[in-house]
Amino acid sequence: MTVQDDIALVKQQERELVLPQFDEDVAFALGSALRERALADSLGIVIDVRSWDRQMFFAATAGTSADNAEWVRRKINTVRRFHKASYRMVLERGEVPFSPQSGADPADFVIAGGGFPIRALNAGIIGCVTVSGLPGRQDHGVVVDMLCDHLGKSRDTYRLAAE
Known part of the structure; x- marks a missing residue:
């Protein structure tokens, strides 16, 4: 797959991995599922x-x-500001720090995989799920797998190819 293919798939993940609702119970279920996988x-x-x-x-x-x-x-700051998965930022820009002109101070923003926007049905982006500890592509993949499982969607449909 090309970088453009990966970008297209991440955009599809962002569009289609939408929660029907989001509250404390859903947050706990998502986080617990990630912890159990870890x-x-x-x-x-x-x-x-x-x-x-x-x-x-x-x-x-x-x-x-x-x-x-x-x-x-x-990573959370990056997702909140740019309204996209932090790994999509990596694919689109490379893992280079933000320039001073961007207003996104590298002390507070990073281009690295692992932050994924939480979209709730009829509400748009309302938060994010973020992990850190693995290489960025894997951080991203762990979150996508968990969202697929939570939503009853096929992991294979949304999984990026291994590098």
């Missing part, structure tokens, strides 16, 4: 599920550090 596969990741006004789920598995939580914070 434990089952021995993945060292930090997990954050939130609406824009508050954090609703947070977990860290073995092998992570405070740096991962900091990467999560910066």
Whole structure:
């Protein structure tokens, strides 16, 4: 697959992996599913599920550090500002820091995979699911797999090819 194919698939993920509703119970279900996957596969990741006004789920598995939580914070800011998956930013721009002219200070924003916008039916983007600890493409993939499972959609339809 080409980078353009990957961008098209990430856009499809963003359009179609839409939650029928989002509240504290859904946030807990999403975060718990990610944590269970991390434990089952021995993945060292930090997990954050939130609406824009508050954090609703947070977990860290073995092998992570405070740096991962900091990467999560910066990925969240990127998703919130640009309204797209942080991995799509990687595909579109490369993993280069934002320029000073962008107003997106690298201390607060990062171009790295793992932040995915939460879209709720008839509400648009209202928050995000973010993980950090794996290479960016894998961080993104873990989130997409979990959303597919939660929504009863085929992982194969939405999964990016392995690099």
